[in-house]
Amino acid sequence: MTAAARIVMDEIKGYHNFIKLMMILTGVGALASLVRFIFGLGATTHLNDTYPWGLWISFDVVTSVPLAAGAFTIGIVAHVFHIKKLEPLVRPAIVTGFLGYSLVCIGLLLDLGQPQRGINVLLYWNIHSPMFEVSMCVMAYTTVLTLEFLHPVAEKFGWHLPLRLLRTLELPFAILAAMISTLHQSTLGTFFLIAVDKLHNLWYNPLLPLQFWLSAIFTGLSIVIFEASLVHKYMKQPDEAELLATLTKIIPWVMGVYIFVKAYALAFLSHGPLFDRPVLLMLFAIEVVFGLFLPFGMFLMKRIRTDKQLQMRAASLVLFGLIMNRFNVSMFGMEQAGQQIYVPSIIESLVTIGIISAHVLFFVLIAKYFPIFEHHPEATDYTIPDHFHKIEKGHGEGVKA
Amino acid sequence: MSTAPVNFDKTKTFLIDTTKCTGCRGCQVACKQWNQLKAEKTVFFSGEGYQNPPQMSEYTFTRVKFKDYQKDGQNEFAFYKEMCMHCNDPACASVCPVGAFKKTPEGPVVYDTKRCIGCRFCMIACPFGIPKYEWSKAFPLVRKCTGCYSRIKEGMQPACATACPTAITYGNRDDMLKEAERRLKKRPDHYFQAIYGKEEAGGTSILYLTQQPLDELGFKQITKRPLPSYTWQALRLVPGIFLTVGGTLSLVSWFQHRKDRIRREEEQKKQQTGGACCAPADTANDEKEDNQ
Secondary structure, eight states: OOHHHHHHHHHHHTSOHHHHHHHHHHHHHHHHHHHHHHHOHHHHSOOOSSOSSOHIIIIIIIIHHHHTTHHHHHHIIIIISOOGGGHHHHHHHHHHHHHHHHHHHHHHHHHOSSGGGTTHHHHSOOTTOHHHHHHHHHHHHHHHHHHHHHHHHHHHHTOHHHHHHHHHHHHHHHHHHHHHHHHHHHHHHHGGGGOTTTSOTTTOSTTHHHHHHHHHHHHHHHHHHHHHHHHHHHSOOOOOHHHHHHHHHHHHHHHHHHHHHHHHIIIIIOOSOSSSOHHHHHHHHHHHIIIIIHHHHHHHSHHHHHOHHHHHHHHHHHHHHHHHHHHHHHTGGGOOTTOOOOOOOHHHHHHHHHHHHHHHHHHHHHHHHSOSSSOOGGGSOOSOOOTTOHHHHOHHHHHHO | OOSSOOOOTTSEEEEEEGGGOOOOOHHHHHHHHHHTOOOOOOOTTSSSTTOSSSSOBTTBSOEEEEEEEEETTEEEEEEEEEOOOOBSSOHHHHHOTTOOEEEOTTSOEEEOTTTOOOOOHHHHHOTTOOOEEOTTSSSOOEEOOOTTHHHHHTTOOOHHHHHOSSSEEEEEHHHHHHHHHHHHHHOTTTSOSOOBTSSGGGOBSEEEEOSSOHHHHTOOOOOSSOTHHHHHHHHTTHHHHHHHHHHHHHHHHHHHHHHHHHHHHHHHHHHHTTTOSOOOHHHHHHHHHHHO
16 A cells, blocks of 8 residues: 555544445445446436436436525625625535536436537537526536635635635626526426426426526525534534524525415416326425425524524425425426336435435535635735745846846 | 427328228338337237337337227227327427437428437427337437438338328328318218317327327327427526626625725725824825825
């Protein structure tokens, strides 16, 4: 064993058992995706002509994208609306977003039948395709998130020039992130507008894109709360409950608009029977009661908004509601009456578990080695050091040399 | 695609008169031969009734559906040929991110295997459930009826239309519609008074005539609106929303940062005047400009 490998092994031995478990699950997920590539989709998944899309699209893409919306929502609140005190929440959210979108890209590539041709999206544009729009946006936004993520990396290694550049671009990036996110978060809803007569009326209506966008915003803010609470609890970071209380004041407004749009669309814009499928009705009720009305009511109460335990619970319910909603739209609501029921295969499940574990694992590791939580812009040195001593010698000499 | 209205009168169209279909399945065999599709190992009665194979697949682009029903106490059969409808404004073509599907001016909706990235959105979008996937392969592609595009470009008729002894008439869409209406008028008691495909999904290149009500035969009730218009009504707003969000947020951030700038300047002003409040306004302004 070389010296470098030994240092890495020693470092890993020092990790908490939970991280080791995450490493194992990520490794198993990677192996499972290798199996998928060797044997093909048909042999390793339970997808078929009735269910061309399964767990990977429903969770790894349609659900993961709004779950990674924390980066753009907190970017708007902290940078665009310029609520400076929220700055400590921005970086963890950007890391989550960066990891989330990178893993969405991996999930998408795994699900493609011809992943080696993924580049075709850039070669043959079809502006009428929601999938085209989402792939372009995801590529663009992953790039933006990577650049934003470079900020702590540059800080860690003392790359002064990039650091200063990234600092200047912080606000433009926050705006760009919001522009791109608005497009693809809503277009994920447009995906299912083509499924006329397939997606059940409880969810199918022309305002689906707007609902997807609104729910992505309040979910993004909720995931920031969820994550900050967990980080406080398990990673010994300071309690941000007071900052989070600012976010919990915004969430009920967005949720209120969402509830209004959803109710309006359901009452006036959906066609056909709503109560013909008891199972779907039950799923809809669970989504709306436990994932929407309950957290909405909780966030309306000041006592709950400011209590760190209770705001975490309300945020978890929001996340539950979002996951339910996306699965209802992309999977359960698309099942026709009397159709065989899709259950993901072991490989599919292992890959998805691996992706979730990879997210947790890389977040913890990045937080361990990069300045994610201790970020205070006023304390960071953004000056460019004078390596060539141009200032001391005078500009003229520097140019001649 | 969904924006440019084209006249589809001269697109090649199948008129399938199910009342004349004898269920011989010559079309199924011809299709397999022309497209060199593998035979499937099937078990009798594995699907609904007598139809075989139980469903269309990567190896089966067309198939005759059997529907048994009772009429005057007698057992009767109805048959209809299931195949790609070759929509005038196809959903598969509109959702494909790489534009692998195309409605040709001749009529068939064709698929470019070299472009496909395998996202399977076409399978989600198709209202008739036509595109099938090569689940048996490691790098699968989509398979579906080509409308025998290679044959009709050479002036021939599709393989199934050539093989069919009774039920398929093939020709320009306007002629086929005229013929269908003539038949409906000529024998009003014989036919169910509807032409499936005339308006379904915005009109298709397959037209069906039946004796029984459509839903009894298993024809899906499909919207009359072209499907791509459902997504386009949202997607057409994309550039506008993109710029509106960008513009609004830029304005908001300008205003929000402006407050901050003004406060900072005032603080500086205070510092420079040594905390005294009574410095003349114009000197303070000069100092501020110097600092800039």
